[in-house]
Amino acid sequence: MIKIVRASVAMSIQDLGRPGYSQAGHCRSGAMDRASHLAASTLAGATASSATIEMGPGPCTIDVLAPTTIAFAGAPRRGAPWWTTLQVSAGDSFEMSACIEGVWSYLGLAGGVAAPMIMGSRSACVREGIGRWLTSGDSILSMGPATEPQDHDPLTMKGPVRVYGQMESSVAVGPRTDRMGYELKGDFVAGGEELSEPVAPGFVQALPSGDAIALMSEAPTLGGYPTLGIVHPDDLRLIAQATAGQHLQFVKDE
């Protein structure tokens, strides 16, 4: 068992999300950086369907209340070993800095993080009233049983983003970013008004202002702005890990 002494911004329990419920008006949700989330599970000894703790920007402190195995992955922070399996004991404490690079970090727990399964997923989606943001003082339990921890290579937080469509260029990330979408600053041609169309995480839509929005884990199920392109699902994490002002290189992959 671990205790959150100081919660980061936008700290929540996440897994791979809840596909199959868009008809009922539920977004996919799930980890913003799926590969890092899976790495945290793998390193800590949890299955691919397990949940981890997603830590948003800003410092974060956790205390260990009972011996277990944990792992940190994703956007690295000072104050804890990263990308490695950690056997921890009661009294251990990790006082972590804000992210050194990237935005989203993951804390994996042996056996997976305990949380109620709602529509096939343990992911919080606060805007839909599913789960909640974690706060200072929350205790986190393991689901169990644990699996054998496996090594996992560190993942890069930066790189070219493969996209299908018409947006091959260098684009700066704007200040408006959350689990629903990331603003992309640019001079995109918006095109005409259209009927709202089904959309999904990875769709990039042009706003009339000339900027665009990359739809992320909590993408709406329908969107009305014209779609410029669709990001390769494995590269969506690179947008998620980009900070305001950072330039993303979009490359055509067709």
Added chain:
Amino acid sequence: MPFDCRAERLSPYFVRLLFEGDINPSLTRYLVEISKRLAQIEDIKEVTHGYRTLLVETTLPPEEVRDCVGRILPLESLEEAIQVHELEVDYDGPDLKFVAAHLGCSVEEVIIRHAGNYHVVALGSPGFIYLSLTRELTVPRLDTPRRRVPPGAVGIAGKQTGIYGSERPGGWRIIGNCATFPPMQPGNEVRFHPA
């Protein structure tokens, strides 16, 4: 197939089906039915319907997805009794004056044109109710979406209208507010009455 469609690949992971036909409750019910049945196919991860389209998350070839649709026999529910929701709207939204100015008519005229009958096309996340198209009320969306739109807000965008079911960001022009609204399903009818 009661409604013909063509299939196109959007990316290696998404296929879109475009259906012919007017936007009416029968088409909506057909799309809901097809979505549920397609979602049971192993190689299809997610299916989302819109006004005339289905977005299918799959690596299957577009023709194969279209063939799957052709093999689905729709249930008789397409013609079942329509559930009706009577909703009172306070037409006092922050964009009402903009809409009137944009259309070159009075605020009262906007209300007259908007009030009336629609059907629920789809449910959005989080808690958005997409309704069928307005008559003579076409307005552009906001250049930059609002960060927060309150629940119950009634908006228009392009030819569409809808209800914000929970607080969320949004780019629709807000012309009114429903104090209360019941849970709704695609295919249901909605009647807006000025409060």
